[in-house]
Amino acid sequence: MKTNDLNVVIAGGGSTYTPGIVQAMISSRERFPFSSLTLYDIDEERNDDMFEIIGYMLEKEKLASEVTLFQTTEPQNAFPGADFIFSQIRVGGMKMREVDEKIPMKYGLVGQETCGLGGFSYGLRSIKGLLEIVSYVDQYAPNAWLLNYTNPETLVSEAVRRAFPDVKMLNACDMTISIEETIATNYGYDRKNWIPTYYGLNHFGWYSSIYDKSVDRDILPEILERLNQERLHVADFNAGDQTWQEAWDMLRLMTKNFPGYLPNNYLEYYLYPNRTIEHTDPSYTRANIVMDGREKNTKEMARKVREQEKGEILDFNFGEHGQYIMDMAVSILNDNHDRFMLIVPNKGAIPNLRDDAMVEVPSYVGRTGAEPISLRFAINDFHKGLMEAQNAAEKLLVDAYFEHSYQKALQAFTLNQTVYSADPAKQILDDFIEANGAYWPELN
Ligand SMILES: NC(=O)c1ccc[n+]([C@@H]2O[C@H](COP(=O)([O-])OP(=O)(O)OC[C@H]3O[C@@H](n4cnc5c(N)ncnc54)[C@H](O)[C@@H]3O)[C@@H](O)[C@H]2O)c1
Ligand SMILES: O=P(O)(O)OC[C@H]1O[C@H](O[C@H]2[C@H](O)[C@@H](O)[C@@H](O)O[C@@H]2CO)[C@H](O)[C@@H](O)[C@@H]1O
Numbered sequence: 001m002k003t004n005d006l007n008v009v010i011a012g013g014g015s016t017y018t019p020g021i022v023q024a025m026i027s028s029r030e031r032f033p034f035s036s037l038t039l040y041d042i043d044e045e046r047n048d049d050m051f052e053i054i055g056y057m058l059e060k061e062k063l064a065s066e067v068t069l070f071q072t073t074e075p076q077n078a079f080p081g082a083d084f085i086f087s088q089i090r091v092g093g094m095k096m097r098e099v100d101e102k103i104p105m106k107y108g109l110v111g112q113e114t115c116g117l118g119g120f121s122y123g124l125r126s127i128k129g130l131l132e133i134v135s136y137v138d139q140y141a142p143n144a145w146l147l148n149y150t151n152p153e154t155l156v157s158e159a160v161r162r163a164f165p166d167v168k169m170l171n172a173c174d175m176t177i178s179i180e181e182t183i184a185t186n187y188g189y190d191r192k193n194w195i196p197t198y199y200g201l202n203h204f205g206w207y208s209s210i211y212d213k214s215v216d217r218d219i220l221p222e223i224l225e226r227l228n229q230e231r232l233h234v235a236d237f238n239a240g241d242q243t244w245q246e247a248w249d250m251l252r253l254m255t256k257n258f259p260g261y262l263p264n265n266y267l268e269y270y271l272y273p274n275r276t277i278e279h280t281d282p283s284y285t286r287a288n289i290v291m292d293g294r295e296k297n298t299k300e301m302a303r304k305v306r307e308q309e310k311g312e313i314l315d316f317n318f319g320e321h322g323q324y325i326m327d328m329a330v331s332i333l334n335d336n337h338d339r340f341m342l343i344v345p346n347k348g349a350i351p352n353l354r355d356d357a358m359v360e361v362p363s364y365v366g367r368t369g370a371e372p373i374s375l376r377f378a379i380n381d382f383h384k385g386l387m388e389a390q391n392a393a394e395k396l397l398v399d400a401y402f403e404h405s406y407q408k409a410l411q412a413f414t415l416n417q418t419v420y421s422a423d424p425a426k427q428i429l430d431d432f433i434e435a436n437g438a439y440w441p442e443l444n
């Protein structure tokens with residue numbers, strides 16, 4: 001494997017997260033010596049905006065002569081010669097995210113980007129787009145590592161496992177690291193000392209312990225106690241974002257009612273759909289907030305660069321998101337065996353769960369990829385029951401994708417853990433078929 005002069009491709013180059021990833025690449029350059037960066041996107045305008053912003057960042061860091069920046073909408077120009085590909089596409093963009101969120105709400109169900117039926121709608125679009133990216137990697141750069149952030153992670157990773165079982169790919173989510181960072185900054189810990197044990201499906205899991213090396217013991221009980229006593233405030237990287245404050249308040253409610261474990265905040269959509277519906281405005285959902293915020297902000301940065309405005313142009317802060325994926329790349333490159341939460345085939349990692357479930361567990365990462373840990377205990381019936389039902393729903397949805405099966409899609413929608421009846425499941429499925437059009441596979 002090449003260890004310097006690395007060629008990096010960002011698939012979904014126009015993503016609002018690209019500046020954060022590039023910032024992490026720049027600050028990790030000694031450990032991750034890259035000499036070219038290619039932005040690949042199907043949307044030329046978004047890609048060009050990002051080309052301007054990233055060009056400005058490289059210039060500012062005096063790297064413009066050391067790093068060649070490319071942009072392209074052609075896969076045959078993007079992928080050949082790549083060593084690392086970071087994937088963060090959003091098939092259908094924010095406009096379709098808005099549809100995913102609003103249709104279920106019309107029928108009184110949770111409308112969310114990755115959870116519930118909105119997540120299933122996004123899943124059927126995203127599988128198609130991500131399999132395309134993996135096929136380009138397979139065709140043009142079979143030795144490259146593909147590090148994937150594209151959502152919904154459990155669904156896309158299940159589909160890739162079936163279609164490309166041998167691709168060199170890691171599937172990651174930044175949520176656990178953001179939960180840890182938020183807790184650490186609120187309560188005065190240094191999470192660099194932590195060895196967390198966590199298990200679940202993506203956006204559907206629990207911490208069972210957090211071993212702190214500085215005190216040589218499990219500090220999860222005291223964190224749970226702190227959560228019981230004190231409000232958890234948004235950390236600076238989500239500052240001013242009311243949606244995240246609501247998420248942390250729901251996290252506290254879950255730890256109060258189901259003590260002993262720290263849940264992923266996304267479980268609120270499955271355990272308390274009534275409450276999450278109550279605090280969501282059905283005519284102005286998260287997609288609208290992001291379009292009016294992060295998306296406009298990115299456009300504005302590109303405009304300022306083009307018009308050579310003076311003063312502070314760069315304005316973004318995604319916390320550990322970029323650094324987390326960069327640290328994985330470094331761990332592969334240097335065979336570090338650092339520990340990350342990854343979405344991997346179970347194969348005994350959770351001993352009392354089916355082997356072929358895609359689960360999220362701590363994994364050590366080195367030159368040969370991910371080595372997941374195996375839990376030293378069987379998970380409890382509450383978590384197991386929730387996961388088994390949700391996992392079966394996800395499996396059925398991926399079956400529906402590959403088999404073009406309406407029946408399997410309806411079963412998946414009905415079994416989704418946010419759904420109380422097959423009636424709304426069918427109505428929502430039919431609405432989604434119409435709204436997604438050619439983004440979805442044909443279902444017969
Ligand atoms: N795994 C995680 O924890 C995590 C965290 C944050 C974001 N994400 C995911 O990252 C992705 C990007 O999020 P965003 O908010 O920046 O979205 P965005 O819409 O701003 O950016 C996505 C980009 O992908 C491009 N795109 C869409 N389909 C494509 C295709 N088939 N091929 C190439 N490019 C394509 C779009 O044109 C767009 O520029 C989403 O999937 C989001 O859910 C995941
Ligand atoms: O609603 P969005 O698009 O702002 O965020 C949805 C994503 O949320 C999680 O990632 C967060 C992260 O947890 C947060 O702390 C900060 O770093 O921003 C990230 C993106 O907003 C989640 O893990 C992703 O899967 C979601 O796509």
Ligand SMILES: [Mn+2]
Pocket residue numbers: 172173174175203
């Ligand atoms: Mn995530």
